[in-house]
Amino acid sequence: MTEQTAPKSPVTTEQFTNEIKEQLKYAQGITVEQATDADIYVAASLAVRRHLVDSWATTQKDMVNGSTKAVGYLSAEFLMGKQLRNALLNLGMLAEFDDAVKALGHDPQLVVDSEYEPGLGNGGLGRLAACFIDSLASLGVPAFGYGIQYKYGIFKQEFDAEGKQVERPDYWLANEEPWGHIDYNRSQKVNFGGQVVEEDGKKVWKPAWSVRAVPVDYMVPGYKSGRVNTLRLWSAKSYDEFDLLTFNKSEYLDAVKPQVEAENISKILYPEDSTPQGKRLRLEQQYFFVAASIHDAIRVFYPGQDKPDLTTFPNKITFQLNDTHPVIGIPELMRVLIDEYGYDWDTAWDITTKTFNYTCHTLLPEALEVWPARLIGELLPRHLEIINEINDHFLEELKGLTRDKERINRMRIVTEGDDPQVRMAYLATAGGSHVNGVAELHSQLLKDVTLRDFSDLFPKKFTNVTNGVTPRRFIRLANPRLSNLITEGLGTDKWLSDLDLLQGLVPLADDPEFVKKFAEVKHANKVAFANFAKDRYGFEANPDTMFNTMVKRLHEYKRQSLKILALIARYAAIKNGTINVDDVLPRTVFFGAKAAPGYYMAKLTIQLINNVARVVNNDPDVKGKLAVHFPANYNVRLAQHLIPATELDEQISQAGKEASGTGNMKFALNGALTVGTLDGANVEIREKVGADNFFLFGMTVDEVEDLYEKGYDPAKYYEADPRLKMAIDMISNGAFSDGDRNTYAPLVADWLTKDYFMTLADFTSYADIQYEIEDLYRDQDAWNRKAILNVANTGYFSSDRSIEDYLERIWHTGPLA
Ligand code: B1N
Structure with missing residues (x-):
């Protein structure tokens, strides 16, 4: 028996249906027949809001008087x-909402999608x-x-x-x-x-x-x-x-x-x-x-x-x-x-x-x-x-x-x-x-x-x-399949307010039945994302390839350039036969990133990624082996769709530059493995999940400092690794700019002469760890076992724990009596 402790809905489906109708009629002046999805969204939101008002008032009263x-x-x-689904979750009304909306002749997903x-x-x-x-x-x-x-x-x-x-x-x-x-x-x-x-x-x-x-x-x-x-x-x-x-x-x-x-x-x-x-x-x-x-x-x-x-x-x-x-x-x-x-x-x-x-x-x-x-x-x-x-x-x-x-x-x-x-x-x-x-x-x-x-x-x-993320939005709402599996595995849904309980999943990483179910959940999430992507962005992603994601603001220190260089190197190697096509593990790479409008290098990097995607995705030589997608306008909504479908997450900033990162936590909690440097919260994630379950590469903070001190010469690294040289030369030669050699010249010049964030110095170690990643991925059971251990051991990264730390170390206060 699974213990359900989720909040109980304050209304029946029938009551909620009536409440939506009331809002339509009295607040919006619209009949049920006239109502569009957007109208239902507004009506349902107003109706949901009413269920929060009493607790809102008592919370304020208790705060001021206590x-x-x-x-x-x-x-x-x-x-x-x-906001809508988050409020429904906290009120215990998710099911009542779905049923009420259906009863009114609408698709709950489309209603939820109307929220901007x-x-x-x-x-x-x-x-x-x-x-x-x-x-x-x-x-x-x-x-x-x-x-x-x-x-x-x-x-x-x-x-x-x-x-x-x-x-x-x-x-x-x-x-x-x-x-x-x-x-x-x-x-x-x-x-x-x-x-x-x-x-x-x-x-x-x-x-x-x-x-x-x-x-x-x-x-x-x-x-x-x-x-x-x-x-x-x-x-x-x-x-x-x-x-x-x-x-x-x-x-x-x-x-x-x-x-x-x-x-x-x-x-x-x-x-x-x-x-x-x-x-x-x-x-x-x-x-x-x-x-x-x-x-x-x-x-x-x-x-x-x-x-x-x-x-x-x-x-x-x-x-x-x-x-x-x-x-x-x-x-x-x-x-x-x-x-x-x-x-x-x-x-x-x-x-x-x-x-x-x-x-x-x-x-x-x-x-x-x-x-x-x-x-x-x-x-x-x-x-x-x-x-x-x-x-x-x-x-x-x-x-x-x-x-x-x-x-x-x-x-x-x-x-x-x-x-x-x-x-x-x-x-x-x-x-x-x-x-x-x-x-x-x-x-x-x-x-x-x-x-x-x-x-x-x-x-x-x-x-x-240390930062944290809310498990309500980033596990329960974003990944209902995994949430159900966790609840089934633990025999309770209490983990949603006590994320350390995920530890209870550790033994299940060695239970073949559970591993199989976990694999099914991940695959279903990949299929769901592929459908969403087709629908929203018009691209085809093959769920039978590894889903590898790098999403975050575009910044030189975060080193999207390292990812794109390694990807080009891989592309080149397949094309020129350095690696046998049959040995290539099929991979789909997703980028999501906004650049500050005045940040020239970041914007040029975006252009490069889009053009690498265009060239790679249209090249029959790598078809089925390598694909690159860059859905525009990465936001919280896209995060909620993409994170649960990801198998490999990229956290590859130069050591000593990323204060924490929080995407890294969301991915680990959703059963992705991380390839990352010893930077920000990656260090603690790796400690929690165990070094065996994290793909570590690159220089440490001390090594970075030493190299700055000694004098860093990026060109040396370009000469030393033929994969890197090949990738940079392809860019210089116009492979991703229809033959134009000037388009990315500022990026190339920066890499070869300045490269402040030492992308080139970390390239070899990053390119090398890809073999390890792919070897492990070929053994799906071994991969999934590690992915489960990532979920099980990252409960520490709940924002509930962060807040408890603030309460104890800084704020010296607590819950209302
Ligand atoms: O804050 C996040 C961290 O996880 C990230 O590592 C960190 O980069 C990010 C000026 C910022 N630091 N500074 C900003 C944002 C807007 C702005 O106008 C600075 N953002 C971060 C949460 O701790």
Whole structure:
């Protein structure tokens, strides 16, 4: 008997059918006969939402009235993915939904497909925030996600006839969006510009303009916790009334200009990943959502109080800064406490440092945000004064800790000189209680390299919380076949809220019956993906080949180029007979990746991959042996389809560059084996699954450092491995550009002369491990056994565990009573 602990539906199918009909009639004014799939989607979503409202209200009430500290997760990005099925799962209504929709004459899949995915994030950082708020709700911890409701999310990627990336606007709010609830009555005023004057010995900020921040609330239902938290995304609106004077002069367009400018603040998500662009609008966005959120928290926790005792603020809420994007919150809280509530500096500093904590997500020096003081001064003059004062106090504190003047100078929050810069990571480290990295290796490198001076002087501030992913979305919803098999194998479905229970599958890796079932599940997922791909993208993928996937943002450090070079080398070897066609293990390679629109090398790499795909897929010499597909617009939805069908996952960044990775966790949990370097969370994944069940290659962090030190000459590697030389020469000779030798010349030149991320140095070890991979794959039982061990041993990478670590190490709070 299998123990089912999943939540029980609050409605019967018949009741839910009626609820959908009611919504159609009263909210949408549509008859059942008229209703399209999209109408049913809206109606069902509104009906589902109603089932969450009571728990949402009690969660908020218990949060405000009780004594459990809440978590405020401040993040410029929340990459939520589709909402409907997630809500249905958490309410226990998946089956009732399917049946009700069928009863109304519609196909549940098509109804679910009508939901437009909100793309309010770039990649891992935004998706992590979404997993974290899911886990907070599932653990019953009171929490707010605070961010921005961008009108345009991450761009929609298309490819033109030459295989180049084209960006299209993602106007996700073009159709009715039933999940967000706009609350005009809880809006906040956010000020900008102007100057600071002294009045009665007090500093007074006289801003030049204001924007109205209107909250749009999304319910975040917990799985089985009975709790529903809030994701509050701010939307910018204008205060300025229609300018009648201008209007009368019939300068109609000028009359609406202030509105347009104010609303620009939440218009678009910056499509940069890892490298922030130093743009004024970006700072405006950051301050906009952080200031609104801080004021909102004070409103929520001290309702109706004119003179609240804000020394208790750190007991009410702890703010987690998701990377440096919300760090302007530190001087903002100082300003609020001092200027608006009259606290002295020391008391304000004590409250502020107790309230904030900072998560760093990178090791790339260029990704650490630095703002020109001049720009901050223009937009936020009072904040610049406060930042300078924080800097002064901090330097004083340092003088008490060390005599090393150089070190003190290196640690300045505001640099010296004509054009001083504010280092946001330093401000976050000084202004909060804890700093964490997102995987063991990353946290270690933060301490040893990036924030070394800080960790030497404030060792207790530093900790690690390894990332995780939610098993609800990334196993249960994405992979129902595997979920059922896991539940059958374990005899319970409790693993969905206690992922360590997957350990119970370890013995089943040696049970031929279970291995066979696992193989069937994987194959069925491959067939399902092939059908989906045919339908959505129009390509044929053969499910009887190995499915090998590399999906993530396109970045040089992630080294999509290593994958494409090895693939070309393999293609060349088959064509010129270096390997016998009959010995080639048939493989289908999938890429998914968006490049930042201004990132030239990344975009050229996309073009190369598309053209390699075109050439390889049309070459009869390799037909049935090698195929390459690059579905455009990789997003959460595509991830949910592709990950369960993948057998081999690529995590091949240069060691010391990927902070964690979270795709790596999703793939392992869905029974893919990883080929990877010792980077980010790969290190911990390999430890958990065992070295035998992970394909390791490439240089270590230390080896990379040594090689930089010694002087790296990529051309040497090109000369040394004929496979690599062949691959690069083919590109140079125009094999993937219709004979044109210039198209990829910038890529080739970079590889041969710079190759900062040492793709060439790792090529040989990467190409060699392919033989090992293919040998194992030929023994399907052995492969599947290892794949099962990957599933069984990666329960640690649940975001529930990450949140428990944050609770214990950083937040010091827990579930509502
Ligand atoms: O954050 C993820 C990690 O798993 C990845 O390794 C890491 O690359 C990613 C500026 C970023 N770091 N920095 C960003 C995103 C947007 C932006 O404008 C930086 N993303 C990461 C979760 O920890």
